[in-house]
Amino acid sequence: MSIKPKLILPFVLFYSLICGAQVIAIENGPDIQEKLQEALILAKPGDTIRLGEGFYSFSDGLSLDVDEVKVVGTGMDKTVLSFAEQESGAQGLLVTSSKVILKDFAIEDAKGDALKVIGADGIYMINIRTEWTGGPKSTNGAYGLYPVESKDVLIDGCVAIGASDAGIYVGQSENIIVRNSRAHYNVAGIEIENSYYADVYDNVASHNTGGILVFDLPDLPQQGGHHVRVFRNKAVDNDTDNFAPEGNIVGEVPRGTGIIIQANSDVEVFDNDISGNGTVNLSIVTYSAETDDENYYPHPKSIQVHGNRFGNGGFDPDVDKAIAGILYELSEGNMPDIFWDGILPLTQMIFGQPDEEKLVLSDNGEASFMALKPIKYMLSLPNVTTSDTEPYNRKIRPLSAVVMEIPEGI
Amino acid sequence: MKIALTNFMVISFMLMSANLWSVNDAKITSSEFPKVLSEFEFFIDQTKQLPAENVHPYELITTLFSDYSYKSRFIYVPEGKEGSYQKDWVYDFPVGTALIKTFYYPLDERNLDLGLNLLETRVLLHKETGWEAVSYAWNEEQTEAFIKIAGKTINTSWINNEGVSRDVRYRVPNMNQCKECHSTNDVISPIGPKARNLDKDLVYRGEKKNQLAYLLEHGVIDSIPKGNQAVADWEDESVPLQERARAYLAVNCGHCHMPSGVANSTALYLDFNEIRPLHLGINKSPVATGRGSGSLKYSIVPGEADKSILLYRMISTDPGVMMPESGRALVHTEAVNLIEKWINSMRR
Numbered sequence: 001m002s003i004k005p006k007l008i009l010p011f012v013l014f015y016s017l018i019c020g021a022q023v024i025a026i027e028n029g030p031d032i033q034e035k036l037q038e039a040l041i042l043a044k045p046g047d048t049i050r051l052g053e054g055f056y057s058f059s060d061g062l063s064l065d066v067d068e069v070k071v072v073g074t075g076m077d078k079t080v081l082s083f084a085e086q087e088s089g090a091q092g093l094l095v096t097s098s099k100v101i102l103k104d105f106a107i108e109d110a111k112g113d114a115l116k117v118i119g120a121d122g123i124y125m126i127n128i129r130t131e132w133t134g135g136p137k138s139t140n141g142a143y144g145l146y147p148v149e150s151k152d153v154l155i156d157g158c159v160a161i162g163a164s165d166a167g168i169y170v171g172q173s174e175n176i177i178v179r180n181s182r183a184h185y186n187v188a189g190i191e192i193e194n195s196y197y198a199d200v201y202d203n204v205a206s207h208n209t210g211g212i213l214v215f216d217l218p219d220l221p222q223q224g225g226h227h228v229r230v231f232r233n234k235a236v237d238n239d240t241d242n243f244a245p246e247g248n249i250v251g252e253v254p255r256g257t258g259i260i261i262q263a264n265s266d267v268e269v270f271d272n273d274i275s276g277n278g279t280v281n282l283s284i285v286t287y288s289a290e291t292d293d294e295n296y297y298p299h300p301k302s303i304q305v306h307g308n309r310f311g312n313g314g315f316d317p318d319v320d321k322a323i324a325g326i327l328y329e330l331s332e333g334n335m336p337d338i339f340w341d342g343i344l345p346l347t348q349m350i351f352g353q354p355d356e357e358k359l360v361l362s363d364n365g366e367a368s369f370m371a372l373k374p375i376k377y378m379l380s381l382p383n384v385t386t387s388d389t390e391p392y393n394r395k396i397r398p399l400s401a402v403v404m405e406i407p408e409g410i
Numbered sequence: 411m412k413i414a415l416t417n418f419m420v421i422s423f424m425l426m427s428a429n430l431w432s433v434n435d436a437k438i439t440s441s442e443f444p445k446v447l448s449e450f451e452f453f454i455d456q457t458k459q460l461p462a463e464n465v466h467p468y469e470l471i472t473t474l475f476s477d478y479s480y481k482s483r484f485i486y487v488p489e490g491k492e493g494s495y496q497k498d499w500v501y502d503f504p505v506g507t508a509l510i511k512t513f514y515y516p517l518d519e520r521n522l523d524l525g526l527n528l529l530e531t532r533v534l535l536h537k538e539t540g541w542e543a544v545s546y547a548w549n550e551e552q553t554e555a556f557i558k559i560a561g562k563t564i565n566t567s568w569i570n571n572e573g574v575s576r577d578v579r580y581r582v583p584n585m586n587q588c589k590e591c592h593s594t595n596d597v598i599s600p601i602g603p604k605a606r607n608l609d610k611d612l613v614y615r616g617e618k619k620n621q622l623a624y625l626l627e628h629g630v631i632d633s634i635p636k637g638n639q640a641v642a643d644w645e646d647e648s649v650p651l652q653e654r655a656r657a658y659l660a661v662n663c664g665h666c667h668m669p670s671g672v673a674n675s676t677a678l679y680l681d682f683n684e685i686r687p688l689h690l691g692i693n694k695s696p697v698a699t700g701r702g703s704g705s706l707k708y709s710i711v712p713g714e715a716d717k718s719i720l721l722y723r724m725i726s727t728d729p730g731v732m733m734p735e736s737g738r739a740l741v742h743t744e745a746v747n748l749i750e751k752w753i754n755s756m757r758r
Contacts, residue, residue, distance in 0.1 A: 033560075034560045034561075034562075035560075037559075037560035037561065037584055038559050038560035040586075041559050041560060041584065041585050041586060042559065059563070060561070060563070060581070061729070063584070063586040063587070063590075064586070065586045065589060086729055087579060087729065088579075088581055088729050088736065088739065089729055089735070089736065090729060090730065090732075090735035090736075094586075094590075096586070096589075096590070096672075110730070111728065111729040111730035112700070112702070112729060112730035112731075112735075113700070118672065118675070119596065138701060139701060140701075141700060141701070141730055142698065142699065142700020142701060142702070143698065143700065146698070148675045148698070149674075149675050164700055164701055165698070165700045169698070171675065171697075171698060172675050217695075217697065219677050219688060219689070219694070220675070220677050220697065221669070221674055221675060221677060244700075245700065245701045245703050245704065245705045246703070246705035246706070246707065247695070247696055247699070247703035247704075247705055247706050247707045247708075247719065248696060248699060248700065248703055249695070289695065292688070
């Protein structure tokens with residue numbers, strides 16, 4: 001065969017037919033580490049690696065670096081890859097190739113991250129469970145499903161439990177869909193960080209410290225997160241004490257936070273159920289730590305929140321965390337459903353924000369609101385907050401949906 | 411008579427082979443890896459690691475820590491070709507080049523004559539399609555090394571300089587792990603043979619000579635850069651602390667922690683070229699470190715090594731915390747001491 005590599009991509013199917021894409025069935029056994037790792041290395045594009053029902057125990061991390069490989073089990077509760085006995089390797093499974101499909105298996109008790117994907121152009125995770133089985137503990141690995149520096153990221157029907165940072169974490173990536181998934185007992189349930197064009201919908205984030213986080217951090221190769229739609233999710237009953245090791249940004253998240261938007265632009269939050277979050281249901285904040293990064297914009301802008309159903313919130317504020325403490329003080333104990341810290345670049349605080357960058361709040365039922373007036377706050381003047389949503393009741397400019405080509409038959 | 415003739419033939423064959431012994435070039439560039447190391451014919455005596463004439467041993471000034479294992483390095487460049495100098499990078503060696511590195515423990519570090527325990531021989535082969543890396547693990551008889559696509563765990567021990575027997579769960583890397591460290595912008599590349607890390611004197615057959623000069627003379631490299639800045643030997647106490655620390659970190663961390671390396675999403679860059687304090691870790695917050703942070707806030711806190719994540723991760727042997735992520739099971743105590751001293755020497 002002398003098909004040039006660049007011709008292979010468009011003709012995957014054809015290529016598979018004539019060259020015979022293989023299905024490699026892996027049998028469990030004492031040498032499973034070497035057998036599966038070898039299969040992952042020797043697989044050819046188009047191949048499927050099939051893992052039957054069973055509990056597979058590994059002593060070292062696994063990795064895949066071949067494009068267009070499918071790794072498939074028989075179900076997230078039936079095919080379990082356990083790393084409880086792991087002695088080396090910083091992840092459970094590491095993927096560094098593109099157009100990879102991972103489906104129907106679980107990764108349990110990894111020593112570091114459960115499933116990390118670096119630099120993929122196309123990564124499709126379907127019905128994958130990542131879990132630390134001992135419940136929320138600071139000794140658990142940081143991330144469950146963790147694609148970074150990737151493009152075309154699909155996380156569909158997945159479950160993430162017990163991560164000491166984020167259950168589902170998409171970092172420095174582009175064109176992302178996270179849907180039909182569940183995140184429980186993580187510090188952050190679902191986190192989209194320093195990423196562009198993400199649709200997060202039909203997910204349930206409950207019993208985490210914070211449910212859904214849309215963050216942007218400075219000093220990174222990709223920053224300026226923008227165009228994130230968070231809709232039809234349930235960010236409810238996030239009531240787990242923050243168990244992140246200190247030093248990590250999510251360590252600042254107060255227990256009982258539904259959704260946080262920090263330092264992103266063009267974020268649309270709509271049609272979600274947000275309730276049962278003891279500190280605050282929705283928080284829109286500026287990145288507050290010091291940075292010398294001149295290319296970094298620390299303020300949230302063009303944030304639209306509409307048509308959400310807010311329920312009970314703020315009934316058990318985690319006042320040990322700085323942001324919750326301030327909020328508690330400002331609200332005199334009446335924690336709002338929606339909080340905006342009001343912090344803008346100084347010129348905008350004096351002369352006003354451009355219209356298209358202004359916060360939009362509309363049709364959120366009886367949700368209570370509080371925004372800080374930072375200048376008054378700094379000068380210790382009275383009336384440092386406002387709860388009037390009327391100035392924010394502006395026309396909605398819907399963001400467009402993420403368009404992604406998803407391989408057929410997955 | 412018959413016997414004598416046979417002996418004569420054997421002897422003359424041996425003499426011829428010493429002179430004419432040649433590396434099997436086809437095995438280096440073939441798309442398939444040979445199953446055993448001897449097929450490459452890099453060595454006249456493989457067990458003794460006695461290389462063929464045009465397979466040149468070389469050394470680096472500051473080396474990667476691999477659980478206190480010793481390493482023998484060799485380079486083979488096909489006849490009539492040479493590696494061309496690249497600024498701040500490894501020599502650009504031609505297709506057909508092989509870099510060969512054997513990892514071993516002496517049975518007793520206090521007396522190397524007691525014998526060696528060869529663990530693995532890693533090869534980096536420059537094929538038409540680019541560099542490829544794989545390792546061969548030695549059999550117990552130490553007669554042959556066998557390809558280990560998926561890596562191998564070797565539970566072994568050696569007696570160190572203090573006479574202490576040390577156990578180690580030594581890992582032969584799998585092919586993907588080879589790639590992880592050897593990737594720059596997703597392309598596999600050698601890491602070691604940079605002009606600045608080769609610039610040292612060695613003794614060749616009793617004669618002291620600069621290694622770069624030797625390699626130039628033997629057609630391995632095309633030139634020696636003018637005013638080449640040799641890296642510091644991290645163990646050389648006569649060298650300023652800063653240079654020793656930076657050399658150690660560059661060689662042990664910088665291949666992943668550089669802007670084109672696998673760990674670039676962390677924005678912690680420890681390669682030689684990095685000069686921005688924040689990206690070197692000074693008061694840099696962790697990004698996606700998880701429990702790797704050890705509840706500390708910054709990679710490096712000047713003057714406070716015990717508050718520095720970088721050191722915390724060097725001291726750990728927990729796979730979810732330790733750095734580097736692979737290739738180390740033991741703590742490199744001497745390096746930990748160096749980095750601790752370096753951080754503590756920084757002005758607060």
